[in-house]
Amino acid sequence: AxxxxxxxxxxxxxxxxxLTVKCTYSVSGNPYLFWYVQYPNRGLQFLLKxxxxxxxxxxxxxxxxxxxKSQTSFHLKKPSALVSDSALYFCAVRxxxxxxxxxxxxxxxxTKLSVIP
Amino acid sequence: DSGVTQTPKHxxxxxxxxxxxxxxxxxxxxxxxxYQQSLDxxxxxxxxxxxxxxxxxxxxxxxxxxxxxxxxxxxxxxSSLELGDSALYFCASSxxxxxxxxxxxxxxxxxx
Numbered sequence: 001a002x003x004x005x006x007x008x009x010x011x012x013x014x015x016x017x018x019l020t021v022k023c024t025y026s027v028s029g030n031p032y033l034f035w036y037v038q039y040p041n042r043g044l045q046f047l048l049k050x051x052x053x054x055x056x057x058x059x060x061x062x063x064x065x066x067x068x069k070s071q072t073s074f075h076l077k078k079p080s081a082l083v084s085d086s087a088l089y090f091c092a093v094r095x096x097x098x099x100x101x102x103x104x105x106x107x108x109x110x111t112k113l114s115v116i117p
Numbered sequence: 118d119s120g121v122t123q124t125p126k127h128x129x130x131x132x133x134x135x136x137x138x139x140x141x142x143x144x145x146x147x148x149x150x151x152y153q154q155s156l157d158x159x160x161x162x163x164x165x166x167x168x169x170x171x172x173x174x175x176x177x178x179x180x181x182x183x184x185x186x187x188x189x190x191x192x193x194x195x196s197s198l199e200l201g202d203s204a205l206y207f208c209a210s211s212x213x214x215x216x217x218x219x220x221x222x223x224x225x226x227x228x229x
Contacts (some may be wrong), residue, residue, distance in 0.1 A: 105164075
């Protein structure tokens with residue numbers, strides 16, 4: 001069974017500082033990894049994904065994530081945090097199977113990011 | 118607008134009642150997923166449909182049921198509602214292949 005761990009319930013960072021939101025995963029086979037963001041009273045929005053290729057993936061709003069196969073991690077990063085980045089962030093994983101309709105994403109519990117002005 | 122439409126946006130109902138939540142997936146997406154999000158339980162997978170057929174079940178209560186219709190829209194039926202069923206209910210859709218989900222904006226259910 002696949003699983004995702006987000007070890008921090010909350011991350012606080014000062015505006016302008018770099019931020020990291022941590023994620024580790026467990027999956028059989030090659031992983032497909034995703035980050036989503038949720039603003040208050042909104043649905044989850046896709047940020048970025050890793051399927052294959054470069055270990056550093058760039059996504060929306062200046063976010064990027066680093067895939068590390070040996071550490072089974074997929075940490076979300078941003079060089080300079082904005083107050084508007086404050087939200088709930090979810091990491092998700094699925095296995096590499098591509099059978100139509102046969103996969104589900106497994107989500108972490110979420111990390112609340114607070115960027116302090 | 119994500120392309121996934123959920124109605125209604127808000128729903129207030131009494132304990133013991135039954136409600137139906139509706140989801141229209143993004144055009145071309147055959148899979149529909151339902152999730153429940155509450156403060157203490159996080160994002161819980163309920164059920165998945167693919168092209169009209171149930172494909173996977175998660176932590177869905179027996180009082181809850183769902184279906185996907187020929188036009189691919191889906192409905193989640195919640196019956197004998199309890200206070201603890203108050204939550205945000207999300208629908209998501211996807212296509213086959215190495216893609217993620219597209220989420221709707223959710224239905225906020227309040228049971229009083």
